[in-house]
Amino acid sequence: MKNKYSIFSLIKNALSNHENWQRAWRDPQPKKEYDVIIIGGGGHGLATAYYLAKKHNIKNIAVLEKGWIGGGNTGRNTTIIRSNYLWDASAGLYDHALKIWEGLSQELNYNVMFSQRGVMNLAHNLQDVRDLKRRTHANRLNGIDAVYLNTEEVKKFCPIINTSPDIRYPVLGGTLQKRAGTARHDAVAWGYARGADEMGVDIIQNCEVKGIKRNGDTIDGLDTTKGFIKAKKIGVVAAGHSSVLANMAGLRLPLESKPLQALVSEPVKPIIDTVVMSNAVHAYVSQSDKGELVIGAGTDDYVSYSQKGSHDIVEGTLSAILELYPIFSRMRMLRQWGGIVDICPDASPIISKTTVKGLYFNCGWGTGGFKATPGSGDLFAHTIANDEPHKLNAAFNLNRFVSGDLVDEHGAAAVAH
Amino acid sequence: MFLINCPFCGEREQSEFKAGGEAHIVRPKQPTELSDDEWAEYLFMRKNIKGVQFERWNHVHGCRKWFNVVRDTSNDQIKAVYKMGEKPPN
Numbered sequence: 001m002k003n004k005y006s007i008f009s010l011i012k013n014a015l016s017n018h019e020n021w022q023r024a025w026r027d028p029q030p031k032k033e034y035d036v037i038i039i040g041g042g043g044h045g046l047a048t049a050y051y052l053a054k055k056h057n058i059k060n061i062a063v064l065e066k067g068w069i070g071g072g073n074t075g076r077n078t079t080i081i082r083s084n085y086l087w088d089a090s091a092g093l094y095d096h097a098l099k100i101w102e103g104l105s106q107e108l109n110y111n112v113m114f115s116q117r118g119v120m121n122l123a124h125n126l127q128d129v130r131d132l133k134r135r136t137h138a139n140r141l142n143g144i145d146a147v148y149l150n151t152e153e154v155k156k157f158c159p160i161i162n163t164s165p166d167i168r169y170p171v172l173g174g175t176l177q178k179r180a181g182t183a184r185h186d187a188v189a190w191g192y193a194r195g196a197d198e199m200g201v202d203i204i205q206n207c208e209v210k211g212i213k214r215n216g217d218t219i220d221g222l223d224t225t226k227g228f229i230k231a232k233k234i235g236v237v238a239a240g241h242s243s244v245l246a247n248m249a250g251l252r253l254p255l256e257s258k259p260l261q262a263l264v265s266e267p268v269k270p271i272i273d274t275v276v277m278s279n280a281v282h283a284y285v286s287q288s289d290k291g292e293l294v295i296g297a298g299t300d301d302y303v304s305y306s307q308k309g310s311h312d313i314v315e316g317t318l319s320a321i322l323e324l325y326p327i328f329s330r331m332r333m334l335r336q337w338g339g340i341v342d343i344c345p346d347a348s349p350i351i352s353k354t355t356v357k358g359l360y361f362n363c364g365w366g367t368g369g370f371k372a373t374p375g376s377g378d379l380f381a382h383t384i385a386n387d388e389p390h391k392l393n394a395a396f397n398l399n400r401f402v403s404g405d406l407v408d409e410h411g412a413a414a415v416a417h
Numbered sequence: 418m419f420l421i422n423c424p425f426c427g428e429r430e431q432s433e434f435k436a437g438g439e440a441h442i443v444r445p446k447q448p449t450e451l452s453d454d455e456w457a458e459y460l461f462m463r464k465n466i467k468g469v470q471f472e473r474w475n476h477v478h479g480c481r482k483w484f485n486v487v488r489d490t491s492n493d494q495i496k497a498v499y500k501m502g503e504k505p506p507n
Binding site: 243247252253256301303304306311345401402404 | 431435462466493
């Protein structure tokens, strides 16, 4: 049983110099067999394990992670959470996640620092204006809070934006979702890991999957760096490496893995209290609680697993940032990094059964998976436990690439790819 | 960031080029006879290899010609460059 985190536990542990905190999760060796194995110990994988144990009463679960939990894209994204997607299917999916975010810290007894500071998406040309207005209307029909702002309203909401009509791509307006915001990405992985571990889920780190064994059309188990592990069901949540794992099972996926970069500045006093995204010039920025500007760049257009991106992508993003926020011209950047994102042709994810019985994939989140972490875990757990998708993820099946029933979210994905 | 040896212009920075994705995907000869599964395979399914991959590039800010590249996607090292229509190296 885990001790509850509270103001009292904080005081108690402060008195013993914080040396006696209980371990947040165990470090178990793999058993010979599991009912469900989740491949990938990022936010989505850990959330899947958590909801499998909590809502579907499956107890014999393992999460295999080749590195350390939250060390992949969960720890590399720009932590933006929003649900202002265009199509009904996406609105249902992302707003389901947003509703879970709103109570997540209480549910997990772990402060994920969810902050509904609002997300603004800027329009820089007439087509942007039309697209964003259309998206705002679609959002409101789906019960998602979204408003369209004109240039003056944009300036009022975020005064440091340069709204001069003389800049190369002037700000013509924007949308605002006030329920949107940010969260602390590491805390999401750690909170779900702690919650899952408490319900008996084995979180096995430094355990890389080397092969997926099939018995004809049924799943058998996994060859890993810690030996063979049998499994009745396997859920793959491996982000950029999804195609590599699909290949092990003899499947093909409609994915391309590309580097996506982000960077943070030196910490400064509070200067921007919201998230501003700009698809047309490709720059988005927010400020972390530590005071760093968190800046998201775009994807490279070539397939790469190197977790490095091209310098010109960063240069393009920073020149756009400087045009929009001249106040940042003297800021210095502290760190820059890349993550490998798995991009679907329609910029929507796949949460789906496969042609192999007992093998499920949750992938294709591309450049925007973090925001969906709780909803993705919840719906993937439902899909695995019932061998049927939930109605909220039914549209996000693999078969849509055969039927042609795509969910085209290139406009709402906000990162051009 | 890496350099690409354009077969027409010589070595240039990667930012001068546009990646064209997986190479040697052959357009179906009889499109009308394709099943939905075969269309999905042609249009959407990709090898997305971690390791040595054959791909197309266009020197979009140079000669604007297309050619093929063999590249290790795990470290972005280019193994070979060859023109369209040439036999891929082993």
